[in-house]
Amino acid sequence: MRLHLLALLAGGPAHGYELRQALEKLLGAAYPQPNIGQIYVTLGRLEQAGLIKGRLVSQSDRPDKRIYEITDAGREAVDAWYETPSETPRIRDDFFMKLALAHGTGRPDQIDLINKQRRHYLNLMRALSRLETGEATGDARIAELLIEGASLHLQADLDWLERCQEELE
Template identity: 70%
Template sequence: MRLPLLALLVSGPAHGYELKQALETLLGAAYPRPNVGQIYVTLGRLEKAGLIEGEEVQQPDRPNKRIYRITAAGREAVGAWFEDATVEPRARDEFFMKLALASRAGTTNQVALINKQRRHYLKRMRELSRLAASEDRDNRVAHLLIEGAMLHIQADLEWLERCQEELE
C-alpha cells in the first residue's frame, strides 16, 4: 500500500479518504477495496519515513483534515518502484506448498485438493465475469485488471490439469 499511495501523491496533495477514493475509482470493483484505517496508518508511516509531509487544514464546519504532499525522497522511492521489475508471484505459491505436502502429511488426497482448488478458481472466474459485465466501460484500467486476473486463473486451471495428470 505504501508505494501506490506515494504514486497517487505524485499528482498532487490529498487526504487519506481522497486517496482511498482514487484507488477505488482507478482499479474498480475487482480489486479489494482498501481499508481507510490502513491508509491512514500507512500515511503516518510514510510521514515518519520522510517520504511525505502532512499539514493540518482547518475546515469551518467539520473536523480538521490532514493533507499529505510527497517529498523529494518520496518521488525517488516512486521512481525506483517503477524502475524495478515485479517479482513473479509463483515462486511462493501457497496452494503448491499444500499440494507438495499433502502426501507427506497423509491428511489430504492430492487429487481432492486439486479439485477443491479448481472449484474455487471457477467460482472466482464467474465472479470476475460478472464484474467485467457490470464495470464502467470507460474504466480501461479496471477492465485490464479483470482481464489479467481472468487470464491468470485460466493459466492456473491449466496448471491444475497438468498437476492432476502427473499425480494420477
C-alpha cells in the first residue's frame, strides 16, 4: 500500500481520509476497501522513511488534521515503481505450493485440491460478474478494467487447473 499512497500523494497533498476516498473512488467495489488504520500506519512509516512529510492544519470546528505531501525521495520511489515491471508469473502462489507439496505426500488428493480451487475460482468469477456495471467512463472505467483483468486472470487459472487435472489423472 505504501507505493499506492505515494502515487496518490504525487498528485497533491492530502490527509488520510482523502487518500482512502481517492482509492475507493478510483477502484470501486472491485478492490478491497482500504482500512483507515492501515493507511495512517503506512503514512507514518512513509514519513519516518523521508518519503513524505506531514504538517498539522488547524480546523476551527474539528480536531487538527495532518496533511501529507510527497518529498523528492518519495517522487523518486514512485518513478522507480512505475518503471519496474510487476512480478509475474506467480510461481510462489499458495495453491501452486499446495499442489506441489501434495504430490510428494499423496495427501491431500491432488484432484480434490484442484476441484476445490476450481469451485473457489468459479465463485470469485460470479462475484466479479456481479460487480460489472457495463459502459463506464473516467474513474469508473479504471474499476471496470480492474474487474476485467481479474476475470481474465481467473480464466487463465481455471485453464491451468484443467491442464493440471489432465496431467495428473
